[in-house]
Amino acid sequence: MSAQAEPTTRRIAILGNPNAGKSTLFNALT
Structure with missing residues (x-):
């Protein structure tokens, strides 16, 4: 897990399902 992850992507992951979405x-990113 890189600390320089884009805030937008992290927000989408958090807003979506924390388990499946993340x-x-x-x-998809890696």
Whole structure:
């Protein structure tokens, strides 16, 4: 997990499902 993650992406992940959304976004980004 990089500390320099874009705030917008992190906000979307938090707003979405913390479990599925975060994993999906993280996998899509990496």
